Amino acid sequence: MxxxxxxxxxxxxxxxxxxxxxxxxxxxxxxxxxxxxxxxxxxxxxxxxxxxxxxxxxxxxxxxxxxxxxxxxxxxxxxxxxxxxNSKVELHLYIQPDINIEQYSDIIETIKHSAPSINLSIVDSVEQSQLAIIDEQLLSSKFQFKRLNQESYKLVVRRDHALANNNKVRLESFKDLEFIERPYCTNRKVFERLTNEKNITITYKGKAIHDLQIQGLVKLGLGVAVIPGSYIQQDHDLKYISIVLDTPITRSIVLAYRKLPNVLIKTIEAIQHRSMALDKVKSSD
The missing domain is CATH 1.10.10.10 (Winged helix-like DNA-binding domain superfamily/Winged helix DNA-binding domain)
Structure with missing residues (x-):
């Protein structure tokens, strides 16, 4: 047997x-x-x-x-x-560390309320998960996914910085700046390729381990940084500036999943439909 x-x-x-x-x-x-x-x-x-x-x-x-x-x-x-x-079905959830989960808290709540029999637990790696909120670039072919959001990147500076009066900057403006490094960025190599093509050398003053820390270091005047849009917050001490590129650099945040309990399939589909509706609203603004 x-x-x-x-x-x-x-x-x-x-x-x-x-x-x-x-x-x-x-x-x-x-x-x-x-x-x-x-x-x-x-x-x-x-x-x-x-x-x-x-x-x-x-x-x-x-x-x-x-x-x-x-x-x-x-x-x-x-x-x-x-x-x-009253039995619970264990579902392992992975959340990519540099994704602002507050932006997707309603998704977690939707899953919890639509499937009370599901017990969500957080795991340390995507390999351990059945469900993940993650950058599509980091996803293996073992997963299916529904797109949640397309994020662009912005330059964050202090309000008293020389560039703070600008709403847009080009890569050429990076030449004389000192940056806080974001070593975990999935698009880091893309940025490096673009700056190398323009013979721009990036000067780093230090590394951060997450985006809230980056903004704290910028606020202290220790450098500037490039961060994804979901981490933009209401802060009178900081200015977020759009980066003008011939080909915009973005990252696609997805809800990825393996085989799921039947009770969650319709929930995942509903989340996808809602994301598509939000995209239409954004594009019309």
Whole structure:
């Protein structure tokens, strides 16, 4: 008889394409994932994965087991829920650290209220998650997603800075500025490429670990910074200036998900429709 837990580990390995990523997702050691897969292979008398330096790839038997295993685990979950009315379904949520979650708090509330049986818990990495609010550039092909927002970047300076009277600046204005570095920026290389093309050398005065800290350092007069639009706040000491570029640099914030409980599918679709409606309102302004 096949146990349920090894099937969970097998599914994680299948979806991640990596033993390491599967272990991270399941909060266990790599040998435990390997042991579970070998145990299944021994019980079924088949090889489930082809192994290489690039990772693992499912065999025909692995593809077959994946479909059967996902159906079985879903039925198992539904069976438990039917006879345990107050039971909670654990859902792991990842929120990218440099995304201002306050901008998307209504999404979290919508999920919580539309599916009381869901227990949301925060995880440290996207590999461990079933649901994520994340920059699309950082998302693996293992996820589906719905777009929430398209964010542009702005230059933030103190109100007494020489550029504070400007509503727009070009990259050439960066030449004589001292910046607080944002090392976690997903578009950092794009900015660097554009400044290099214009022979602009960026001077950094230090690094920040999150965008609220960046704005605090700017307020103290320790430099200027480039931050995404969602972190713009009402602050009389700071000025946010649009950056004029031939090709605007933006990041796409998405609600990403793997296989979800049925109760959440319609909620995700509703969130997408609402985001599209908001986009139309913004474009008409």
């Amino acid at each position: 096949i146990e349920v837990k090894p099937l969970h580990y097998f599914i994680a390995a299948y979806e991640e394409g990596s033993i390491t990523a599967a272990a991270l997702r399941c909060f266990i050691s790599q040998p435990s994932i390997t042991h579970a897969i070998k145990s299944l292979e021994s019980s079924l008398g088949v090889i489930l994965f082809e192994r290489s330096k690039q990772g693992i790839r499912p065999t025909i038997e692995g593809e077959k087991l994946y479909k059967l295993a996902t159906d079985l685990l879903l039925q198992n979950q539904q069976l438990e829920a039917a006879f345990t009315p």
